[in-house]
Amino acid sequence: MRLDASHIAVTVSGRDKGVLTADDVMVVDMYGNPVGTSARPSAETALHTQIYARFADANAVLHTHSRTQTVASRLYAKAGVVRLDGYELQKAIAGHTSHEQAIDLPVFPNTQHMPELVEKVDAWIKSDRPLYGYLIEGHGLYTWGRDMAEAERHVEAFEFLLGCEMDLRRLR
Ligand SMILES: [Zn+2]
Structure with missing residues (x-):
């Protein structure tokens, strides 16, 4: 989900999507760089950030x-x-x-x-x-x-x- 103009919340890489908790979600910037965590974001983060960047009403x-x-x-x-x-x-x-x-x-x-x-x-x-x-x-x-x-x-x-x-x- 989009958090603000320059941050999104995305799933941490490799987590079981059926049992996600807050611990399985992390913040990245619009370039997919982790913010405030050493966790690795989803391998496909670039596809997510692309949609937020191209479509202003996609949240x-x-x-x-x-x-x-x-x-x-x-x-x-x-x-x-x-x-x-x-x-x-x-x-x-x-x-x-x-x-x-x-x-x-x-x-x-x-x-x-x-x-x-x-x-x-x-x-x-x-x-x-x-x-x-x-x-x-x-x-x-x-x-x-x-x-x-x-x-x-x-x-x-x-x-x-x-x-x-x-x-x-x-x-x-
Ligand atoms: Zn996939």
Whole structure:
């Protein structure tokens, strides 16, 4: 979560996300440098700080690795995007008021080298296409919101929408 203009709270690297306590969360600056602790931040901190830096109204960023997200990210990796269209639940994504307003969720190639991913995300933003979240191939989802509740709603909505897409692919 964003704390102020130059600090964010992020998970300490390698902690069990199912049982997080205050001890598992640390402060970093906008460059990902630890502040007031010797703990090591999440390996993907650069992806979090990037979103806070690019989107002034993003105050919470969430990253998840669900099975549905992972399968979808592999299935759509070649296309580079999952188009979500015709679902009432698209309205769960901030700024969307109709099922007719399609949402493009990009899929970026996975890498352990964060600057490459940061560059891919920046290229999408610079192309002037809206961005509400993205998948990383074989890895998971990033999405964000004005506050934690909105970020959680976005995770849940993308999880649901990607699940529907997977079901349709299976059943068609
Ligand atoms: Zn991850």
